Amino acid sequence: MSYRSRLSRPTRRGILAAGGALGIGAALAACGGEKAAGSKTEEAGTGKSGPWSFTDDRGKKTETKSFPKNIVAFTGTAAALHDYGIEVKGVFGPTKGKDGKPDVQAGDMDISKLEIIGNVYGEFDVEKYAKLVPELLITDMWQKDILWYVPEQSAKKIASLAPQVALWAAETNMEKALARRAGLAASLGADLKAKKTVDAKARFEKASARLRAAAKAHPDIKVMIGSASAELFYVSLAKMSADTLYFQELGVKFIEPKVDAQGFFEGLSWENVGKYQADVIMMDNRSAVLQPKDIANKPTWAQLAAVKAGQVIPRVTEPIYSYAKCAPILEDLAKAIENAKKVA
Incomplete structure (x- = not known):
């Protein structure tokens, strides 16, 4: 399908x-x-x-x-x-x-x-x-x-x-x-006391602390959660997703779209993608949706401040909920915020 x-x-x-x-x-x-x-x-x-x-x-x-x-x-x-x-x-x-x-x-x-x-x-x-x-x-x-x-x-x-x-x-x-x-x-x-699991949990906790510190040190950096289809660009509401809710609780500032009746996201036509400007964009990495390379030729996408600044990162929209898989997600976001320039 x-x-x-x-x-x-x-x-x-x-x-x-x-x-x-x-x-x-x-x-x-x-x-x-x-x-x-x-x-x-x-x-x-x-x-x-x-x-x-x-x-x-x-x-x-x-x-x-x-x-x-x-x-x-x-x-x-x-x-x-x-x-x-x-x-x-x-x-x-x-x-x-x-x-x-x-x-x-x-x-x-x-x-x-x-x-x-x-x-x-x-x-x-x-x-x-x-x-x-x-x-x-x-x-x-x-x-x-x-x-x-x-x-x-x-x-x-x-x-x-x-x-x-x-x-x-x-x-x-x-x-x-x-x-x-x-x-x-x-x-x-x-x-759960196996060294591999204990080490993975410790890495997750360290990554959480790093993200909290990054968000605190860069309170002006705003992040947008995006997902793309041929017809629409979706901007997600952070509090409605386990990963981004947690990032928000750690202090990350997110763009807050006017969500639809479902309460999860706002669907924008490609002509209106510029409605929201962010410093960092997290893009849905699932195989069912378009990736940044697939929408590179869309003028409105290319004109977004974060895109021009090269501040677009993947978002693991459906995380594998093990400490080993979630720790790198936090580390990548922390790194993006630490290195981000204020562009929006």
């Missing part, structure tokens, strides 16, 4: 998946720690049996008599679990590009070893999913009780095949989203 056709969907869910601004904002029920509340599992992949339980962000407690081994997850969530040493059997969501290379959301996973249940929004092969004999499905949640990238038309059939866990990718900030996924990974057997 093309980006354009997905964008025309009337639902908020379709718009979010298409690549405008993705929303995130308030509190989670029970932030995971070393172990998720109610978990009784042993180490993943050791052959030890359960019982296993985990309470997700819908408030639903999933309990299984034996340890879940055949796990299927949304690609980005699977990539986060991979960073903690938890492997899945299958994935759904952006996984493989047209060139066969891993999508940015696949992280460090070896996609050749994964069963891809669906690669684009609206695609989920229920038959292929059933053949995996799934014991657990894990995905994100951008709207309450709606599972990310699980098609509504087949949601009941999919739910009948295995227990499901959903974690907020909205209604939270990056720090809390990280804690919840770490908690889930721990419940599935990950060792």
Whole structure:
């Protein structure tokens, strides 16, 4: 399905998946720690049996008599679990590009070893999913009780095949989203005291402190969150997304667009792209949307102050919520703010 056709969907869910601004904002029920509340599992992949339980962000407690081994997850969530040493059997969501290379959301996973249940929004092969004999499905949640990238038309059939866990990718900030996924990974057997994980968390905390210091030292630098399609340029509202909400809490100043009825972003025609001027522009890096090189020939884009100054950086719009993947995101933004010239 093309980006354009997905964008025309009337639902908020379709718009979010298409690549405008993705929303995130308030509190989670029970932030995971070393172990998720109610978990009784042993180490993943050791052959030890359960019982296993985990309470997700819908408030639903999933309990299984034996340890879940055949796990299927949304690609980005699977990539986060991979960073903690938890492997899945299958994935759904952006996984493989047209060139066969891993999508940015696949992280460090070896996609050749994964069963891809669906690669684009609206695609989920229920038959292929059933053949995996799934014991657990894990995905994100951008709207309450709606599972990310699980098609509504087949949601009941999919739910009948295995227990499901959903974690907020909205209604939270990056720090809390990280804690919840770490908690889930721990419940599935990950060792959060492993040196790799401890070092990654320390790097994240150091990066957070660096970004806070950069924002404090450069209070006049304004950042715009952008995403591009052939017809429109989207300017996102920072507080509606877990990553940018967290950056805002650390002191980063963002352009505040007049959002549409969905509350996430303002769509501008290319003729009106100059409505907002920023010193730094963060551009959506997902494969479904246009990248800066694709819009370089648009005169209104080229005339933006940040573009002329070369102060455009990628935005990881759907972060892989592991400390290892989020630390560099903060470091890159801190560096951009530290080096930015006041141009707007």
